[in-house]
Amino acid sequence: MRRRTVTAGNLEEILEATAPTPAEQPPAPAARPAAPQDDGLRTEFAFELPRGYVDEAGTVHRHGAMRLATARDELRPQIDLRVKENPAYLSVVLLSQVITRLGALTDVHAGIVERMYATDVAFLQDFYRRVNSEGHTRAAVTCPHCEGAFEVDLSGGRLGES
Numbered sequence: 001m002r003r004r005t006v007t008a009g010n011l012e013e014i015l016e017a018t019a020p021t022p023a024e025q026p027p028a029p030a031a032r033p034a035a036p037q038d039d040g041l042r043t044e045f046a047f048e049l050p051r052g053y054v055d056e057a058g059t060v061h062r063h064g065a066m067r068l069a070t071a072r073d074e075l076r077p078q079i080d081l082r083v084k085e086n087p088a089y090l091s092v093v094l095l096s097q098v099i100t101r102l103g104a105l106t107d108v109h110a111g112i113v114e115r116m117y118a119t120d121v122a123f124l125q126d127f128y129r130r131v132n133s134e135g136h137t138r139a140a141v142t143c144p145h146c147e148g149a150f151e152v153d154l155s156g157g158r159l160g161e162s
Contacts, residue, residue: 096113
């Protein structure tokens with residue numbers, strides 16, 4: 001097996017070279033059912049940041065969406081020069097790839113994640129782990145007063161709201 005050094009500049013070239021040819025791709029289905037069927041797979045999860053991202057105009061963006069990560073999303077930060085210089089930057093690059101929307105912003109890039117409050121980044125890191133490792137956004141909690149166990153959904157809403 002031949003080793004190849006990958007840099008950010010030639011990643012697209014490598015991905016194109018290793019993409020399956022049209023002959024290798026499975027044939028497209030002949031007909032689709034009239035009514036869409038729900039296969040139960042969620043690929044995007046809504047969230048609400050604890051503090052919110054404040055943009056240059058002073059607008060606070062709290063509600064957003066994160067998609068499931070692909071293998072490519074997990075591999076791409078490994079060749080990013082910022083990550084090579086500072087491994088802690090990996091989560092910033094990774095989150096910027098999987099956040100599809102943040103308030104009115106649809107182009108979420110590393111610069112936006114860099115300017116988020118630390119509590120929001122920690123929330124997003126945990127949210128990412130739950131969505132991609134466990135497949136859901138629920139967390140088991142225990143009431144400190146009655147010690148009753150129940151689940152909360154981390155994806156949105158304030159405590160006590162429905």
